[in-house]
Amino acid sequence: MLLSFLPVWSELDLMSQVYWTITAPATLVFIFLVLISIFGSDVDSDVPTEFDHPLADGDGIPFQLLSLKNIVGFFTMFGWSGLGFISGGLAPWLVIVLSFICGFAMMLAMALLFYFMSKLVESGNMNIRNAVGRSGEVYLPIPGKRQGMGKVQITVQGTLQTLDAVSDDPEIIPTSSLVQVTDVINNQILLVRKI
Numbered sequence: 001m002l003l004s005f006l007p008v009w010s011e012l013d014l015m016s017q018v019y020w021t022i023t024a025p026a027t028l029v030f031i032f033l034v035l036i037s038i039f040g041s042d043v044d045s046d047v048p049t050e051f052d053h054p055l056a057d058g059d060g061i062p063f064q065l066l067s068l069k070n071i072v073g074f075f076t077m078f079g080w081s082g083l084g085f086i087s088g089g090l091a092p093w094l095v096i097v098l099s100f101i102c103g104f105a106m107m108l109a110m111a112l113l114f115y116f117m118s119k120l121v122e123s124g125n126m127n128i129r130n131a132v133g134r135s136g137e138v139y140l141p142i143p144g145k146r147q148g149m150g151k152v153q154i155t156v157q158g159t160l161q162t163l164d165a166v167s168d169d170p171e172i173i174p175t176s177s178l179v180q181v182t183d184v185i186n187n188q189i190l191l192v193r194k195i
Contacts, residue, residue: 015086016083016086019082019083020079022075022078022079023075023080023082026075026076026079029072030073030076033068070107070111073106073107073110076106077099077102077103078102078106081098081102081103082099085099127156128188129187130156131154131161131181132181132182133180133181134156134181135178135181136178136179136181136192137152137154137179138151138152138174138176138177139162140175141174142166142173142179143166143167143172144169144170144173145168145169145170146166149166150165150167150173151164152164152179152181154181163189164188164190165190166192167191167194168191169194177194178195180195
């Protein structure tokens with residue numbers, strides 16, 4: 001009963017067969033991509049995620065017209081609109097032109113949708129350089145003259161962070177002392193001084 005809406009293959013003309021050949025797999029892949037997008041993927045991969053590129057600073061994804069989702073969206077809309085135009089009795093050349101326009105419109109709409117959605121996302125990446133000049137509290141004692149590392153609790157970008165810290169002060173800075181961040185070493189360790 002579910003497949004009763006599908007036409008009998010032998011009763012279709014060549015153009016309808018071509019459009020069904022495009023539409024059926026494109027629709028299945030489109031549904032699969034939508035489900036993966038909605039429910040996510042729990043696939044554990046060992047792909048490195050740190051890279052030296054401007055996107056790492058949270059600039060967002062540039063506009064991408066040609067992507068897998070957009071191309072699948074193009075063929076899905078191209079196929080379904082073409083089948084609709086064929087059943088409407090339009091001339092074959094007009095069916096091809098109009099279905100291409102519909103497919104391209106779908107591709108453009110999806111590209112714009114993902115582009116604007118990427119602009120709504122916060123990067124969530126903490127820029128440790130934002131800690132310079134801020135005050136914090138020593139969580140684990142910091143040895144003097146960079147003889148070892150301690151920890152400091154400091155608010156960076158609106159969240160309380162516990163970060164590694166060293167000091168050039170001559171003596172150890174005990175727990176609960178107030179310190180100020182003067183620099184960041186190797187993009188991961190705070191250089192602090194006692195206040």
